[in-house]
Amino acid sequence: MLTIDKYAYNNEIASWSPSVKGLLWLVGMIIAFQPILLLKIVFLPIAVIYTLHVVHVTLHQYLKWFYAVIPFVALSIIGIAFTMSPSPKNVYGAIHLFGNYFGLAKSMMPMTLELSFRIITAIVCTYWFALTTPFQQIILLFKHLHFPSLLIEETLLMYRFIFIFVDSFEQIYRAQELRFGYASLGLSVHSAAILGKMLFEQVIINYQKMTYALDAKIFQGEFAVQENKI
């Protein structure tokens, strides 16, 4: 998922004002949640093609990013679409189970369709926003929207440290793998346990180092969030 971040800095509309992008995202979300299905069906391919175009990403790579969310979407849709019914007439593809019939609920079909399009449109919109908006613009947008500064600082630091965390994870993992730490199931479990422990220790050490560095840079308890016109 971190590659999404890379694209956010290097796309054709990276320099657009974050407020404009935020507004466009909102319009997309309204389209996703309004009741006219046709509008969504028209909107969806346009949004996808536009994203592929400005971000310079292949359809294949783009679809891969959906793997991360598809399980959740699928689970919720399955929960609604499939049902048990005493009569086979109410369901498609009925399977006789414990005296009832299991299958796709006929009465639920319009709703399932509606829901699927709503979710997919919302995801496509959000990906468009995430793929085209560099992080510091998101922070500026938060600032424009008068989000509490505590939340903004928290987001800022989390973003920065996600990368440090992922880096440490990769380093330790590679070091273990190079020395055959994941050669068998037993070893893997053992190595994974050590990895977890080391990451935890690293977090504590990093926290200490961060405090030192903040002191050295005369931190007064508030992170400045503003556009530096440099």
Added chain:
Amino acid sequence: MIELQDVDFAYDDHQVLKDVSLTLGKPGQNVIGLIGQNGSGKSTMFLNLVGILKPTSGRILLDGQPLKYDKKSLTHLRQKVCIVFQDSEQQLFYSIVKDDIAFALHNLKLPQDEVVARVRKVLKQLDIEHLKDRPIQYLSGGQKKRVAIAGILVLKSEWLLLDEPTAGLDPDGKQRMITLIKGLAANGQKILISSHDMDFMYEIGDYFYLLQHGNIVKQGDKKTAFADDKLLSECSLEQPWLMKLHQRLGLPLYEHADAMFEDEQLIHTLSAIQ
């Protein structure tokens, strides 16, 4: 001037600095080297100098005044004595280079024009103008190092502490570092550098302290500090090659490599051998 008087420091019960006394910033000593092997206590000493750690006994004086550890005094101290950490990753907070470089200036609540002017100047000085809009997480180690130094240089402090500034740099990066340090020193900046890169230290420093297991075991200028090969070996260090040439081959002791390569007499003598 920074003075350490009988400074001891221990992490919990692990004694790291032992009775360290020294005076930094005497006239003619603008670039001071702190040399010592891994774990000898260099970084720990730096953290004591900027008031992040407090000596367990003894005291540190800045311009004759003992360090005070209340917030106001520390803020004052950290504008005069600035540190660039060994690990540059730890010193970078923002996602974009220019924002990070401006961080300390915003903390001091300087006016926007001043912030912009200082950041621009430092970007130019370190030759990193092309990086200013780049996200920090995708920079190389050497680039991160330069950004970390930039974020401290903007403070225009009297003292600059550089903890292992050449670690992980390629030859070009190292050469740039040498040029940078020389340039800063020529402008009157006082610099304390820790390292075990002996040739680099020899090239750049005016005066040296040799640290072994938390003790200062030797101090002096180029001629004296690196003269004792046996002591250096005991400290797991190596003589700079110019010193080796001097001691083992009887060549004159050159201040830096270029001085040797430009020595007409030496070139003449050597070509006579062939």
